[in-house]
Amino acid sequence: MKELIHANPDLLITVVGIGGCGCNTVNMLYENNLASSVNLIAINTDLAALNSLQVENKILIGEDLTKGYGAGSNPDVGLKAAQESEGLLLNAIKGSDIIIITAGFGGGTGTGASPLVARIARELNINCLAIVTLPFESEGELRMDFALQGIAEIKAPIHAYITLSNDLLLKGLGESVGLFSAFNQSNEVLKNLLVSLVQMLTETGYVNVDKNDFSSILSYEGESILGVGKADSEELAYEALDQALNNPLVSIANIDTAKGIIFQLFCKSEPKLSTYNGLIDHIREKITNKSVLIVPGVTLDPNLSSEIEILIVASGIDSNVDKQINTEASTSIKEDYLDESLTFIDLNEEVDTDIPAITRKLMANRALDINNI
Numbered sequence: 001m002k003e004l005i006h007a008n009p010d011l012l013i014t015v016v017g018i019g020g021c022g023c024n025t026v027n028m029l030y031e032n033n034l035a036s037s038v039n040l041i042a043i044n045t046d047l048a049a050l051n052s053l054q055v056e057n058k059i060l061i062g063e064d065l066t067k068g069y070g071a072g073s074n075p076d077v078g079l080k081a082a083q084e085s086e087g088l089l090l091n092a093i094k095g096s097d098i099i100i101i102t103a104g105f106g107g108g109t110g111t112g113a114s115p116l117v118a119r120i121a122r123e124l125n126i127n128c129l130a131i132v133t134l135p136f137e138s139e140g141e142l143r144m145d146f147a148l149q150g151i152a153e154i155k156a157p158i159h160a161y162i163t164l165s166n167d168l169l170l171k172g173l174g175e176s177v178g179l180f181s182a183f184n185q186s187n188e189v190l191k192n193l194l195v196s197l198v199q200m201l202t203e204t205g206y207v208n209v210d211k212n213d214f215s216s217i218l219s220y221e222g223e224s225i226l227g228v229g230k231a232d233s234e235e236l237a238y239e240a241l242d243q244a245l246n247n248p249l250v251s252i253a254n255i256d257t258a259k260g261i262i263f264q265l266f267c268k269s270e271p272k273l274s275t276y277n278g279l280i281d282h283i284r285e286k287i288t289n290k291s292v293l294i295v296p297g298v299t300l301d302p303n304l305s306s307e308i309e310i311l312i313v314a315s316g317i318d319s320n321v322d323k324q325i326n327t328e329a330s331t332s333i334k335e336d337y338l339d340e341s342l343t344f345i346d347l348n349e350e351v352d353t354d355i356p357a358i359t360r361k362l363m364a365n366r367a368l369d370i371n372n373i
Helices: 019-031 047-051 075-084 086-093 109-123 141-154 166-173 179-202 211-218 234-245 273-286 357-371
Strands: 013-018 039-044 057-060 098-104 127-134 160-165 223-231 260-267 293-300 308-317
Touching (some): 013 019, 013 109, 013 179, 019 047, 019 098, 019 109, 019 179, 039 047, 047 057, 057 086, 075 086, 075 141, 086 109, 098 109, 109 141, 127 141, 127 166, 127 179, 127 211, 141 160, 160 166, 160 223, 179 223, 179 260, 179 293, 211 260, 211 308, 223 234, 234 308, 273 293
Parallel strands (some): 013 039, 039 057, 098 127, 260 293
Antiparallel strands (some): 223 308, 260 308
């Protein structure tokens, strides 16, 4: 109990970036020195894009099919490229304990190849989590259709998946935000999520969340959410928890129906017992499923950038549960995520529950915009 933190050398986490967006993400993680604790792999059909990365492990898929010139925004080409290089993909991920796939859906390589990588992981009996971003609405309906196709195809082989929306981030940043600033904000949110998740799994603290705990949480079927919150003092710990529970990219998913939750508390110094218990009680108050499994973890890290950091991983979220309709309701997002608030709108209508909640929400927003013209 007197030890602070030590690395877990027996756990191999592989973060696989697929396509342009996914490769940029793993390259960002490399620049943040995560290569020392996880296995980073960049997978693409675009040779020039791969060569521009600092990540050491790079795989060009579909070399005979695409000649290294990309998938041409066609998911079918992305899939065929992955099938051509299936042996390379299998050798790259085998031996991993946990695989995290990150990709942008709506294009060719990420959308087409990610489901095959997930299937390979499933066949190897490796726990696999996918974190995928949805295209901006301005990119057109075809790319959103491709994204929905990719989500439908990855749902079967993946253990859990999380969808992130750049459009929701844009709504919070406002119309005047610069293009690069918007992408940087999106990357920063994604980086914080992945860094905290990797830290939880690779470092051992006073109360530990291990691989089997993570596997148990991922085993619950349904949608998943992932959130991170930070605070500069223990007195603001509840604000950090609210930030984690209201991630601007994924907070549409209704956490109150979750079947499994990981609550990971990172602190610079020893927290009060009352704070620890109070935070867990606060989570339980939000959950209608009283038999929810909550796995807590506490890690002491004197090198944290903030005094308190909280990671929430929730799974088994039921999309079929009716939610209160309020077309004027808005959700305020803490400034650690965004500088402004986001507004989420529900429509009182039948929905296709095979479409992730976050995507249904975007489609509902689009419908409202059309009706108001």
